[in-house]
Amino acid sequence: MILHKHNSETYANMVSLFQTEQRVAAVQPTGTGKSYLIMQLIEDNADKHFAVCSPSTYIFEQMKLLADENCISFENTDFLTYTKLAQTDAFSKYNYIVLDEFHRCGADEWGQGVQRLLDGNPNAKVFGTSATPIRYLDSGRNMADELFNGVYAVNMSLAEAIRRKILPLPVYVTSWYSFRGDIEQLEMKAEQSGNPRLKNALLGKIRKAKSMIAELDVGIEKIFEKHIRNRAGKFIVFCPSVEQLQRMVNECDLWFTKVNHDIHKYTVYAQNSASDKQFEDFRNDKSESALKLLFCIDMLNEGVHFDDVDGVIMLRATQSANVFYQQLGRTLACSDSKKKPLIFDIVNNYETGDTAQQYAGFMEIAHGEGEYDDEIEFELYDYVRDIREILNELNDTFANSWDFNFELIKEYAEKYNAFPDVNTSYEGVLIGRWATYQRTLNNQDKLSKERVKKLNSIGFPWDVNEAVWQAFYEELKSIIRSLGHFPKKSEFGDDKKNLYGWLTAQKFKHRIGELEEEKAEKLIALGCKMTKGKKESWDENFEKLSEFVEQHGRFPDNSDANSDPENKVIYVWANSQRTAKNRGQLSDERIAKLDSIGFQWDKHEAEWANAFEMLKSYFSERESLPGSNEVVDGYKLGKWYQRQVDLYLAGNMQAYRAERFQEAGIPLENLRQRRKNEVFMKYYDSYMEYLQKFGKHPISSERYNDLDLVKWRCTQMQKKKQGKLTDELAALLMYICKDI
Known part of the structure; x- marks a missing residue:
């Protein structure tokens, strides 16, 4: 199999690292050919038994197509989704385990299944691939550090991939298909105005705006006509919900009438039982006369690529750069083709939140000097810039004054316990855009002290991240008011998982000294237990860990973390000490303190030791062994013991572990x-x-x-x-x- 230059370098690094390391990670952007690395590893080790794990069967189908094209045999390869792993207790024996999109292994259920697979194959080499190894909503866990001890064959950013011309810069077309509705809403608001002078001024500008829009002639159908040159092209359409997807499937014909009347439509989403067939039909549709559209929600956001897709159409508005680039990534792929993918952003994602900041990085790449002599050409077609200016002018006129907008945003904050994001419209006024403008003026020192003071008086967040923090804080306050006390983990509910993740992250940031004191005080005032100071935090966490070990005779594991928020903090903190030591960032004094309580520096060894101590206590107290389905203190001790028996009987248990069973008098028998x-x-x-x-x-x-x-x-x-x-x-x- 022939690899691209960058993947050849990565593969050589991986092979070299496997000489001394058991686990190796490859972190590189979507579209750079991570699957090729997996295929090459399988091809070069055809006599070895492989377990290839991923979140989706769609990813497996893509791998199998790639293998067929390169005559690679999967005779010794098992494909296992992470969902399947979570439901499986006994596994075959493998020489290699591949964890594709390994950042997903941080999820509780999936993580337990992966751990069982790893425990059952202690001598297997483990290779992992991911574009985004950090789980930001889960205490910022870096899964490359947790699973692979920070051993990378490559760690490449999206910007680097574009700078090196591994990935193409797309043609980016931004529009805003709802702007006519926004103007109509403003017109209705103007008609209701009790101020005749303001009403006349508004209606005059609205008439002017409609005239300009007619002259601009920027209907969605005309934008598609101009940029879709291949009338038989393939496009993936990302929708925000099933309802929106179904509506767009029925209504989209009008958008493409000037491109092609013959349209093949496919739909893929979780509730659609025919999704697999629809996916394959879209992939195999080679019609030279029809336009092909695949409507989906999230199922294709990750790990799935099509060589012949011409672009994506974004109907899902998002402030998340991760979601934005997952969608964009469906068309990014390294190849010798000069074809530039088309990105139709018709929900104004380009100017939204983190995405705008990330894409600004693209612009910098485009206009800066890379490591190649020829320039990187960047194509951006913004068809709504003038319309945005018209709407901004209308909003300014409608508000008529800074104080009017201030009162409006104050009212919004009191009503929703949050501040608006950039695209929020309230009472017909784009107050989110006004709020963004205030931040810009303040950054340029052009906002008067009086106005800054007024905005501060309502807790106005001066950056977008601050607004998100404030929104979570207000949501937490609301729950406390409802319960009458600070909530336990079980009281957050499934619909509040993001809030619980945010709260855990705040506690952890405070413990390592990265949370502002003012924010910590606000959370403490709500009844949240927080510690102070970085050094004090380390010592306090060490004491808590020591107390846990003294009480339980073992170190905390994942089941402890899942059962109690405080245990989770200790568990995450303990993992962070391992990472810090691996990176050379932990002092000798702290290493010695942890050694004094028998701290296991290898996370997997620590988890094994914890389970063994639990089994010893069980055997000593009851003079019997747990049944295969028996759970002790939230831990599936029976299944763990049975895995040890299987390892021992198969001759795969390390000698020192078998000796520990013998010394404790615990029989290893099925x-x-x-x-x-x-x-x-x-x-x-x-x-x-x-x-x-x-x-x-x-x-x-x-x-x-x-x-x-x-x-x-x-x-x-x-x-x-x-x-x-x-x-x-x-x-x-x-x-x-x-x-x-």
């Missing part, structure tokens, strides 16, 4: 054998009791303790002759039968 042994010992104990009581062997007509001891003895003797008894049981049998 459930069926254990039950056989228990039955054997029940009869054996009764037989010994009979011998001691009567001084002779039982006869066939007798029963003792309601057991037929003679029949049992004869059966066991027969099994011994057939070699069906273990050496231990055979020795016990011969002891009671020595004088027969």
Whole structure:
């Protein structure tokens, strides 16, 4: 298989690292060919057994097509979705485990399934791929550090991929298909105005705006006509909801009448049972006469690429740069083709939140000096700039004064306990845009101190991130008012997972000294337990970890983290110490303190040791072993023990672990054998009791303790002759039968 230059370099790094490391990660942007690395690894190790894991069966189908094209055999390869892993307890034995989109392994259920797979294959080499390894809503966990100990074959950003011309810069067309509705809303508001002078001024500008829009002639259908040169092209249409998707499928024909009347439409979303077939039909549609449109929501946001897709159409407005680039990434792919993908942004994502900042980075790349001599050409067609200016002018006139807008945004904040984002319209006025303009003026020192003071008086956030923080804070306050106390984790509910993730992140940031004191004080005032100061935080967390170990005889694991927010903080903190040590950022003093309590620097070894200590306590207290489905303190101890038995019986358990079981007197036997042994010992104990009581062997007509001891003895003797008894049981049998 022929790899592109950048992937050849990455693959060589990976092979070299696998000489000394067991786990290696490749972090590179969507479209740069991560699947090719996986295929090359499988091809070069055709005699090895592979487990390839990913979030989606669509990704597997794409891999299989790639393998067919390059004559790569999957004879020794198993494909497992993370959902399937979460539902599986026993796994085959693998030489290599591939974790595609490994950032998804941070999810609780999926993570447990992956951990079981890794535990069941302790000697397997693990290769992971991802474009975004950091889980920002989960305490900022870096899954490359957690799963791969920070060992990278490559760590490439999107900007670097574009600068090196691995990925193309797309042709970006931005429009705003709802602007006519916005003007009509303003016109209705103007008609209702009680101020005749303001009403006349507004209606005059609205008439002028409509005239200018007519002259601009920027209907969506004409934009598509101008830029879609291939009338038989393929496009992916991202929609915000099922309702919107279904509406667009029915209404979109008018948009493309000037491109093609013959349109093949496909829909893919979770609730659609025909999604798999629709996906394949779209992929295989090679019609040279029809325009092909695939309408979807989130199912294609990750890991799926099409060589022949001409572009994407964004109908989903988002402030998330991650979502924006996942959508954009469906058309980005490294190839020798000079074709530039088309991005139709008709919901004004270009100017929204983090996306605008990220895309500004593209512009910088486009106009800066890269490592190549020729310039990178950047094409941006903004058809709504003039219309935005008209709407801004209308809004300014409608508001008529700074104080009017201030009162409007104050009213909005009181009503919704949050501040508007950039595209928010309230009472017919784009107050979100006005708020953004105030931030711009303030950054340029052009906003008077009096106005800054007034905005501060209502808690106005001076940056977008501050607005998000304030929105979560107000949501938390609302829950506290409703409950009458600070909520426990169980009281957040499934619809408040993002809020709980945000709160956990604030606690963690405060513990490492990265949360502003003012914000910490606001949370403390609500009843949130916070610690102070970075050094004090480290010492406090160390003490909490020590207390946990003293109380439980082990270190916290994932089940502890899931059962209690405070335990989660300790668990995440402990993981962060491992990361800090791997990066050389942990002092010798702190390393020594952690060593003093037996801290396990290898996370996976720590989790094994925790489970073993739990099993020891169970065995000591109950003189029995857990059933396969038994859960202890929220941990699936029975399944863990059974995995250890499977490893031992298959000869895959490390020697020192087997020794620990032997030292603790805990047998390593499967459930069926254990039950056989228990039955054997029940009869054996009764037989010994009979011998001691009567001084002779039982006869066939007798029963003792309601057991037929003679029949049992004869059966066991027969099994011994057939070699069906273990050496231990055979020795016990011969002891009671020595004088027969």
